[in-house]
Amino acid sequence: MSTLYDKPRIRICGDSAIIVEYGAGIDRAVNEKVRAMAALLKRSLPAGVEAVIPAYRSLSLLYNPLATSTDQLAKTVEALEADFRQAEIAKPRIVEIPVCYGGEFGPDLEIVADQNRLTIGEVIAIHTSVNYHIYMIGFAPGFCYLGGLDRRLHTPRRKTPRTNLPAGSVGIAESQTGMYPQDSPGGWQIIGRTPLRLFAPWRAEPFLYQAGDRVRFVAIPEATFRQIREKEWQ
Amino acid sequence: MSDLFLVRTPGLYTTVQDAGRFGYLDRGVPPSGALDSFAYRIANLLVGNPGGFAVLEITMVGPVLDVLAEADIALTGADMGMTLNGSAVANWQALRVRQGDVLRIPKARRGCRAYLAVTGGIDVPPVMGSRSTLVRAKLGGLEGRILKKEDVISRGEGVLLSTPRSLPGHWIPDYRPDITLRAIPGPQDDYFSKEMETFFGSTYEVSVETDRMGYRLKGPPVRPDEGRPESIVTEPIMPGNVQVPADGQPIIVLVEQTTGGYMKIATVVTHDIPGVAQAMSRNRVRFEKVSLDEAHTLYHEQAERMRKIEEHFS
Numbered sequence: 094m095s096t097l098y099d100k101p102r103i104r105i106c107g108d109s110a111i112i113v114e115y116g117a118g119i120d121r122a123v124n125e126k127v128r129a130m131a132a133l134l135k136r137s138l139p140a141g142v143e144a145v146i147p148a149y150r151s152l153s154l155l156y157n158p159l160a161t162s163t164d165q166l167a168k169t170v171e172a173l174e175a176d177f178r179q180a181e182i183a184k185p186r187i188v189e190i191p192v193c194y195g196g197e198f199g200p201d202l203e204i205v206a207d208q209n210r211l212t213i214g215e216v217i218a219i220h221t222s223v224n225y226h227i228y229m230i231g232f233a234p235g236f237c238y239l240g241g242l243d244r245r246l247h248t249p250r251r252k253t254p255r256t257n258l259p260a261g262s263v264g265i266a267e268s269q270t271g272m273y274p275q276d277s278p279g280g281w282q283i284i285g286r287t288p289l290r291l292f293a294p295w296r297a298e299p300f301l302y303q304a305g306d307r308v309r310f311v312a313i314p315e316a317t318f319r320q321i322r323e324k325e326w327q
Numbered sequence: 328m329s330d331l332f333l334v335r336t337p338g339l340y341t342t343v344q345d346a347g348r349f350g351y352l353d354r355g356v357p358p359s360g361a362l363d364s365f366a367y368r369i370a371n372l373l374v375g376n377p378g379g380f381a382v383l384e385i386t387m388v389g390p391v392l393d394v395l396a397e398a399d400i401a402l403t404g405a406d407m408g409m410t411l412n413g414s415a416v417a418n419w420q421a422l423r424v425r426q427g428d429v430l431r432i433p434k435a436r437r438g439c440r441a442y443l444a445v446t447g448g449i450d451v452p453p454v455m456g457s458r459s460t461l462v463r464a465k466l467g468g469l470e471g472r473i474l475k476k477e478d479v480i481s482r483g484e485g486v487l488l489s490t491p492r493s494l495p496g497h498w499i500p501d502y503r504p505d506i507t508l509r510a511i512p513g514p515q516d517d518y519f520s521k522e523m524e525t526f527f528g529s530t531y532e533v534s535v536e537t538d539r540m541g542y543r544l545k546g547p548p549v550r551p552d553e554g555r556p557e558s559i560v561t562e563p564i565m566p567g568n569v570q571v572p573a574d575g576q577p578i579i580v581l582v583e584q585t586t587g588g589y590m591k592i593a594t595v596v597t598h599d600i601p602g603v604a605q606a607m608s609r610n611r612v613r614f615e616k617v618s619l620d621e622a623h624t625l626y627h628e629q630a631e632r633m634r635k636i637e638e639h640f641s
Contacts, residue, residue: 107622151562234354
């Protein structure tokens with residue numbers, strides 16, 4: 094059952110932004126439409142639009158009030174509805190993220206296994222079997238809101254958050270799974286770590302993914318972790 | 328590029344800021360940049376810099392700086408009782424400093440944030456299109472952090488002024504302890520049909536929990552209508568958005584947050600955001616409801632005023 098609206102709803106967000114809502118909740122179909130609309134808008138940015146920010150169920154458009162108006166933007170957004178039906182939206186990119194599970198990299202892997210009555214091998218097999226959908230990126234640079242964690246892996250947060258998780262930590266919190274792009278405090282159950290630099294400000298492309306892409310975790314042994322890590326972080 | 332200041336004491340929270348980092352809003356990278364965009368732009372104009380150059384943003388307590396080389400400087404925004412070699416010098420004007428001078432920027436007496444521009448701009452490497460510091464992500468500025476004792480601050484290439492510049496008095500803002508912020512209802516005004524009057528009819532106090540991410544206010548709580556949830560699906564947030572968390576105490580969002588799940592009852596107009604940047608803890612804030620058209624008229628007036636100021640200095 095999809096919660097897609099018949100036509101987009103526009104919310105006024107101050108004097109230089111609007112929010113275009115495509116549906117009511119967290120819903121794959123709604124988010125796919127958001128992704129499609131963001132792609133269409135970015136393909137030829139309407140005059141006066143300064144940024145297009147996709148979220149779970151909406152797009153925020155930042156505009157210059159000296160160059161366009163909300164009426165004009167509303168018309169543009171409505172016109173896109175027709176394009177959407179015709180447009181061929183590119184298939185989502187699948188971004189592989191190598192992860193070394195357990196040990197010093199995933200101190201909570203056993204907790205996740207015990208709480209869900211699984212073996213460590215089963216946890217890894219389940220976690221690496223899904224193409225996770227990036228609903229949106231926010232909260233911190235490169236932090237993904239991922240959808241698709243298997244119910245068998247849902248695990249409560251740690252009672253006491255850790256004060257410093259290393260960049261690349263991969264964790265589980267309730268029905269979510271995700272990655273910490275930078276060193277950060279956090280209460281997630283940490284099951285592994287990626288040697289990739291998820292946020293590299295100096296790289297020509299600082300991030301490895303965008304909203305709408307899929308993330309696929311791939312289990313790697315420690316030796317591979319160290320090899321990749323050395324290259325990525327030198 | 329040349330060394331300009333040696334930091335003797337850094338002040339409370341002094342960072343390098345420019346107009347902001349706008350290319351990665353969809354990747355969780357907030358805009359950052361000078362909170363008071365007006366004072367920031369004037370500071371650059373006063374020393375003859377083009378727009379977008381980096382300055383020091385100084386919060387409440389300022390630094391003591393040993394001058395290492397000749398340059399023009401200008402301090403705008405909060406009045407911090409600045410002295411040069413022990414003599415009082417005014418804000419909103421360019422000053423020539425020379426090697427051996429000592430610049431002291433003690434403490435905010437009116438307003439909260441001051442902006443120090445220098446000939447050629449503060450020289451730090453741009454990161455993702457901006458020199459602005461985002462301390463939380465250790466990004467930009469001077470090693471992604473606030474200034475510390477014994478830092479050396481460099482300036483970029485630039486030409487010294489041939490005639491001194493100062494901002495005519497009628498353009499200098501007056502910072503008062505009671506401010507009125509004009510705000511447009513929404514984006515989630517439909518959640519607050521009952522309490523909209525509480526919000527626009529009450530006086531709030533600025534709490535001590537204020538930073539570049541947001542200003543928390545204290546006052547009559549604002550609750551969503553009966554049957555409405557206390558949060559929404561996470562979505563992008565913008566500077567000026569007034570979030571209402573479950574405790575009903577509004578938060579004015581500033582430049583270091585990209586997403587949030589609280590409802591936004593209203594959004595402060597761009598024109599009035601510098602006024603938020605200059606508000607201190609315990610100052611009082613009222614919100615005045617304006618329409619989108621009125622807000623756009625203010626936006627145009629602001630652009631026109633800036634054009635006149637630029638013309639004045641050209």
